[in-house]
Amino acid sequence: METTKTQLTPTEIEEMVKTLPQHNVSWLKGLKTWCKYQDVWYNQKFLSKGILAQQRFEARTNDVFLWLKALTYAIITRKMFNESNTPLLTTMPHNCILTLERHFEQILENRPNVPIISTHIPYKSLPKSILASNCKIVYIYRNLKDVIVSFYHFATKMYKVPMEDAPFEEAFDDFFQGVTPYGPYWDHISGYLKASLERPGMILLLKYEDLKKDPINNVKRLADFLGYPFTTEEEKEGVIETVVKMCSFENLSNLEVNKNVGQESYGIENSLFFRKAEDGDWRNYFTDEMIEKIDKLIDEKLGDTGLVLK
Numbered sequence: 593m594e595t596t597k598t599q600l601t602p603t604e605i606e607e608m609v610k611t612l613p614q615h616n617v618s619w620l621k622g623l624k625t626w627c628k629y630q631d632v633w634y635n636q637k638f639l640s641k642g643i644l645a646q647q648r649f650e651a652r653t654n655d656v657f658l659w660l661k662a663l664t665y666a667i668i669t670r671k672m673f674n675e676s677n678t679p680l681l682t683t684m685p686h687n688c689i690l691t692l693e694r695h696f697e698q699i700l701e702n703r704p705n706v707p708i709i710s711t712h713i714p715y716k717s718l719p720k721s722i723l724a725s726n727c728k729i730v731y732i733y734r735n736l737k738d739v740i741v742s743f744y745h746f747a748t749k750m751y752k753v754p755m756e757d758a759p760f761e762e763a764f765d766d767f768f769q770g771v772t773p774y775g776p777y778w779d780h781i782s783g784y785l786k787a788s789l790e791r792p793g794m795i796l797l798l799k800y801e802d803l804k805k806d807p808i809n810n811v812k813r814l815a816d817f818l819g820y821p822f823t824t825e826e827e828k829e830g831v832i833e834t835v836v837k838m839c840s841f842e843n844l845s846n847l848e849v850n851k852n853v854g855q856e857s858y859g860i861e862n863s864l865f866f867r868k869a870e871d872g873d874w875r876n877y878f879t880d881e882m883i884e885k886i887d888k889l890i891d892e893k894l895g896d897t898g899l900v901l902k
Contacts, residue, residue, distance in 0.1 A: 599647055605640045615771050619762035623751045626771060632714050635773045642693035642713060649692065649719040651727050654707045656818060658730035660798065661685040662839040664708055667815045675838050682849055712774045715783035726794060728818060731784040734800035736890060736901050737874035739777060740767045760877050768885060778893035785897055801871055807836045
């Protein structure tokens with residue numbers, strides 16, 4: 593792991609980033625470059641702010657750091673809003689919750705009233721104040737094959753590279769080599785898994801496929817973990833079901849704010865964040881050789897974790 597002096601200025605960070613190992617993403621026609629920092633690959637655009645946050649961010653005990661935005665936001669704000677006036681109806685979930693490595697200055701200057709912050713940063717690279725605090729972390733993971741396909745579609749659309757000009761085989765090879773933003777992905781998963789076993793009350797792992805299969809019990813589990821449990825009265829009144837329906841892919845993807853061209857989050861059209869939300873789409877892309885290679889890799893890297901990732 594690289595060592596730096598305690599506090600680098602933004603200019604010093606920018607200069608340091610220029611010296612890092614780089615990978616030109618051939619299947620995106622050279623429009624994107626990943627940088628390697630602390631043995632992790634990052635999108636160069638957001639790395640500088642990520643390093644700044646790593647050095648200067650001060651966590652609070654009631655902060656929640658997560659990947660699961662809409663559901664967490666709906667759970668924590670359900671006393672403030674209901675299904676008829678929640679900001680989720682008119683605002684993309686990504687814009688309801690700030691991201692640590694993208695909005696660090698904004699978070700620093702004006703902490704959100706709702707104590708939720710998003711991040712994709714690997715556990716080992718989180719700001720020390722987060723690791724030392726009692727704030728909660730929610731981590732969601734899914735079948736690795738579907739992760740590859742989902743990222744492939746998202747990246748080609750985001751950088752406007754026609755799929756016929758972006759060979760899936762090259763995207764697969766990059767992922768297989770661990771060269772993907774915040775990757776290697778298997779290190780990302782194992783880092784949070786290990787931390788969750790060491791700090792079970794502070795870190796919750798949820799599997800995407802389990803959340804889809806049994807949303808009611810998993811949302812109830814999430815609310816309990818966050819410290820915002822549903823009351824007996826709320827359960828009787830169907831509040832959990834309302835939250836699940838409000839945050840479902842079907843509902844969110846059909847809202848005007850999320851499907852209209854021109855509506856953006858992070859400079860990316862909102863509609864690109866909603867594709868299929870299906871399990872098993874990888875079967876339409878993987879060759880037998882790819883299946884054999886990735887299954888062998890999963891066994892090698894994550895076989896002893898107990899997680900079902902195939």
